[in-house]
Amino acid sequence: MALVEPTGAGERRSDFITVSGRPLGRCYGPVIGRDQEYVRELGDPGEYPYTRGIHPTMYRGRLWTMRQFAGFGTAEDSNARYRFLLGEGQTGLSVAFDFPTLLGYDSDHPRSEGEVGKLGVAVDTLADMEILFEGIPLDRVSTSMTINAPAAILWAMYIAVAEKQGVSRDRITGTIQNDILKEYMAQKTFVFPPRPSLRLVVDTFAFGAEEVPRWNTISISGYHIREAGATAAQELAFTLANGREYVLAGIARGLDVDEFAPRLSFFFNSHVDFLEEIAKFRAARRIWAREMRERFGATNPRSWMLRFHTQTAGCSLTAQQPENNIVRTTLQALAAVLGGTQSLHTNSMDEALALPSEDAVRLALRTQQVIALESGVANTVDPLGGSYCLETLTRQLEQEAQDYFDRVDRLGGVVPAIELGFFQREIADAAYRYQRRVEAEELAVVGVNCHAGGPPPAVNLLRVNPATEHRQVDRLQAVRRHRDDRAVERALRGVRAAARGSDNLMYPLLEAVRAYATLGEMMGVLREEFGEYREEAIF
Amino acid sequence: MDRIIRVMVAKPGLDSHDRGAKVVARAYRDAGMEVVYTGLHQTPEQIAEAAVQEDVDVLAVSILSGAHAVLVPRIISRLRERGGDDILVLAGGVIPEADVPALLEAGVTRVFGPGSRLDLIVDFTRELAGSRI
Amino acid sequence: MDLVSRLLAGDAAALARAITLVERDRPAPRDLVAAIHPHTGKARVIGVTGPPGVGKSTLVDQLAISFRQTHALVGVLAVDPSSPFTGGAILGDRVRMARSSADPGIFIRSLATRGQLGGLSQATGDAIRLMDASGRNPILVETVGAGQAEVDIMNHAHTVLVVLAPGMGDDVQAIKAGILEIGHVFAVNKADRDGADRTAAELEAMLAMAPDCGAGGWRPSVIRTIARDGRGIPELARKLDDHWDWRQSELAGWRRRQAAAELSETVEVLVGSRLREWAVKSGRWEEAVDAIVGRRLDPHRGAETLLSHYLNSCPGEGARSPTGCRTGRRRNP
Incomplete structure (x- = not known):
């Protein structure tokens, strides 16, 4: 095998040696050397179309970010979990919000009853956000926030907290998910109709390009599409179709594609089929690079590079024999690493039953550390590149994605296709087929439809403190009592004016956040101005 | 001919996970049942009222948000207030074993946790509906 | 209170149950429909x-x-x-x-x-x-x-x-x-x-x-x-x-047209279902199916034959047969 690059500069060690003492090169390529097809379809790592990875050195230069999605209860509970994770060697934060926050309701709204702090942390005002990041230096830790409809507001809160810590907005790093299109397709935590939602997304692109240059203003997510039951090809195609839609929206606003495209990031699922998943990640990079360069005319190589976070497949976890989930997650994490992910969340073994306990989440983090530090797969770039099987799967997935793009284009684009229920129907069909195949035992799920039985699991589950809701509502009401109501009203008027017009909403939202307006108040104004989306149920 | 069983599949609260609810709804349909789907984000009051109006034999509540302890008993008490006391209630989703007794106590007939087989759910529902006049 | 009086009082659960009953039994439970018809x-x-x-x-x-x-x-x-x-x-x-x-x-x-x-x-x-x-x-x-x-x-x-x-x-x-x-x-x-x-x-x-x-x-x-x-x-x-x-x-005219249309639809359902029921019970249904399969009879003739056998089988006016053909007789005076 031809050695593309020997050990070079910018790597985390001066040499990489196998456990038996053999030196390992940075990257291996075709024995006969690079031919036209290799250059066109693969390219070396760090070279267009980036099939083999976006950096020449990949994990030899820097390991992926180990980022465990976490959040529950009040801001104090979650802050403690973040400090624990950072103490255990995690390198980035990832915030899970509860349902009322995701849907823009305050914790004392009648619809929030029973939901506060259950599946994530409750955030009503800047006061909660201050506690959430207390003692965590926002100039050194990057933070990913899984938030969509109210993404602009939570981002404004984060910026305000950083500035209170003395960290200016141009120094903070992180990601807001902010991918509203996949909400209509799969995750369903939408609030406003698609068109005003897209406007809000583009406002964040423009604000980010101007003011927060190191922040990823969107994480275009296939994860939830896959969790809703899609196939690998659907996940790939629908995610990238959404990506194209955001680029179009940015261009339509008059933004220069090379100004915002480098801040677009992606988020994929790593499911159980090891080789198909690796192929999916590689196909995603190649398709995106080609779309950005050929279709959108981007000239900055950073616009061509698809950077992505991966989470192992929550839907693959089983309540039966939960220890098996550790093994599943390990394989899925390995696929993500061999697929060249930039950051990774590994699920905990108990997540089919509840939010993860501290012990389970530590074990999940250790899984990444074993892959990174012991297995050796991080010591050479794209070790599977050139595999006949893998390259074929990669080409097939690319073709299937292309076929879906054509179908979406024929329907008039992503938003009309959403309104027609196209994606929803494709996903629901795939979910049902999958379940039928599992029950027909055409697909094996170890511990469920084969090798089942054994004693019921003795797993120690996390229980969210039942006093959470009460405590959260008390704090919210105290904030409302102590703030300057006139300042809040003034700020909310500013939000309304911007919503009616075309001024960037980020500026008035920052004002409102600083005045301690509640999430529900700000979202309430936007609900009045933008209307609410109701979905057609598609089967 | 056997009478046609009517089932309502309901999504209470702010929970947005609808994969399971939709898969179960399709399984019911393919087993020859009529399935009324409520859509997402329904209040307990809306679900109870709808179940009464639709006169379903079985109300299958899908919930993965952890809010079951509050929402499910409220659905059942509203059902009783509205004259739907003979509608049988099933719960499915991520519901920890420890929470099951309280739900049964509140009037749920059975809880189906993660990984429950569709044919088991369908058969149980059919049997249950048969016991309703 | 019984179902009908609860329904007439506007009770939602009673209305819901009554709709189930008319859906479940076709032709509809006659007592129920008869009881509410004057109130429509x-x-x-x-x-x-x-x-x-x-x-x-x-x-x-x-x-x-x-x-x-x-x-x-x-x-x-x-x-x-x-x-x-x-x-x-x-x-x-x-x-x-x-x-x-x-x-x-x-x-x-x-x-x-x-x-x-x-x-x-x-x-x-x-x-x-x-x-x-x-x-x-x-x-x-x-x-x-x-x-x-x-x-x-x-x-x-x-x-x-x-x-x-x-x-x-x-x-x-x-x-x-x-x-x-x-x-x-x-x-x-x-x-x-x-x-x-x-x-x-x-x-x-x-x-x-x-x-x-x-x-x-x-x-x-x-x-x-x-x-x-x-x-x-x-x-x-x-x-x-x-x-x-x-x-x-022209509400009166609409009401007559509507009543006639519904009567016509109901007659078709009623007669059809009675005839089929009788034919199946008497074995003539299978006979007719065999004859059609054997190309001895076409479906139109088959239906006419069943109908004439059915009418002939009915006893005189006023008697009641378990197959309910009295109704059929009445509707074909």
Whole structure:
């Protein structure tokens, strides 16, 4: 095998040696050397179309970010979990919000009853956000926030907290998910109709390009599409179709594609089929690079590079024999690493039953550390590149994605296709087929439809403190009592004016956040101005 | 001919996970049942009222948000207030074993946790509906 | 209190149960229908039909809310197709009626067609009667909307609202034959979409050219709506009211036509089911099937033969056979 690059500069060690003492090169390529097809379809790592990875050195230069999605209860509970994770060697934060926050309701709204702090942390005002990041230096830790409809507001809160810590907005790093299109397709935590939602997304692109240059203003997510039951090809195609839609929206606003495209990031699922998943990640990079360069005319190589976070497949976890989930997650994490992910969340073994306990989440983090530090797969770039099987799967997935793009284009684009229920129907069909195949035992799920039985699991589950809701509502009401109501009203008027017009909403939202307006108040104004989306149920 | 069983599949609260609810709804349909789907984000009051109006034999509540302890008993008490006391209630989703007794106590007939087989759910529902006049 | 008196008092659970009973037993439980029939004829019935995807349910949702401003109790019947293979159905119209389903003053019932063609289910007529008797007024009936002309609604509704939407291309042409005759009011929904003006203009042109549109002097008109945010709903509701006012002028005639149509439909169902039941029990059904398979008999002759055997088998006037052929005799004097 031809050695593309020997050990070079910018790597985390001066040499990489196998456990038996053999030196390992940075990257291996075709024995006969690079031919036209290799250059066109693969390219070396760090070279267009980036099939083999976006950096020449990949994990030899820097390991992926180990980022465990976490959040529950009040801001104090979650802050403690973040400090624990950072103490255990995690390198980035990832915030899970509860349902009322995701849907823009305050914790004392009648619809929030029973939901506060259950599946994530409750955030009503800047006061909660201050506690959430207390003692965590926002100039050194990057933070990913899984938030969509109210993404602009939570981002404004984060910026305000950083500035209170003395960290200016141009120094903070992180990601807001902010991918509203996949909400209509799969995750369903939408609030406003698609068109005003897209406007809000583009406002964040423009604000980010101007003011927060190191922040990823969107994480275009296939994860939830896959969790809703899609196939690998659907996940790939629908995610990238959404990506194209955001680029179009940015261009339509008059933004220069090379100004915002480098801040677009992606988020994929790593499911159980090891080789198909690796192929999916590689196909995603190649398709995106080609779309950005050929279709959108981007000239900055950073616009061509698809950077992505991966989470192992929550839907693959089983309540039966939960220890098996550790093994599943390990394989899925390995696929993500061999697929060249930039950051990774590994699920905990108990997540089919509840939010993860501290012990389970530590074990999940250790899984990444074993892959990174012991297995050796991080010591050479794209070790599977050139595999006949893998390259074929990669080409097939690319073709299937292309076929879906054509179908979406024929329907008039992503938003009309959403309104027609196209994606929803494709996903629901795939979910049902999958379940039928599992029950027909055409697909094996170890511990469920084969090798089942054994004693019921003795797993120690996390229980969210039942006093959470009460405590959260008390704090919210105290904030409302102590703030300057006139300042809040003034700020909310500013939000309304911007919503009616075309001024960037980020500026008035920052004002409102600083005045301690509640999430529900700000979202309430936007609900009045933008209307609410109701979905057609598609089967 | 056997009478046609009517089932309502309901999504209470702010929970947005609808994969399971939709898969179960399709399984019911393919087993020859009529399935009324409520859509997402329904209040307990809306679900109870709808179940009464639709006169379903079985109300299958899908919930993965952890809010079951509050929402499910409220659905059942509203059902009783509205004259739907003979509608049988099933719960499915991520519901920890420890929470099951309280739900049964509140009037749920059975809880189906993660990984429950569709044919088991369908058969149980059919049997249950048969016991309703 | 028994079911009928609870239903007449407006109780939702009793109404719901009664609809189940008329759906479950076809022909319907006669005592129940007989008991409530004298209490019907008060409600105004509005049929809503049109191709799939035009937003019928959302429009019905908005109209129901709009009628609630002036009516205490409103009824909605939403019909969805049953699977021809399993008999099962997913009844999803309610999802798009989120506003109405938050209002206990609006009673929504989803019905499956259970094998019936024509856009309604067999029980629809009885379900309307039960809603009427329980004080629901008006009653909005949403047909399946499978695309073809769903003419059955004409026999049940005082006013038929046909809903279309832009972006259907040649579909307007294709379905015009069916819809022009049955519609009294037309809505072009999703009017904010490209092509709405063209769809409305095409429709208006077709209505203007139709020689006999809207029998009896009523001129149908076209209203633009955006059901999703409620735009055009007040105008649409006013137009429906106009038609109702017009309908008053010939209500007696409408009632006779409606009664005759329902009687005719009921006779077909009743006679057909009795005849089939008798033939199966007497073994003649299998005989006739064998003869048709053996090419000794064609299906038309087969049916006629069964009918004449059936009529001959009936004993004299007044006697009652377990097969219930007395009824058949009476209806064929």
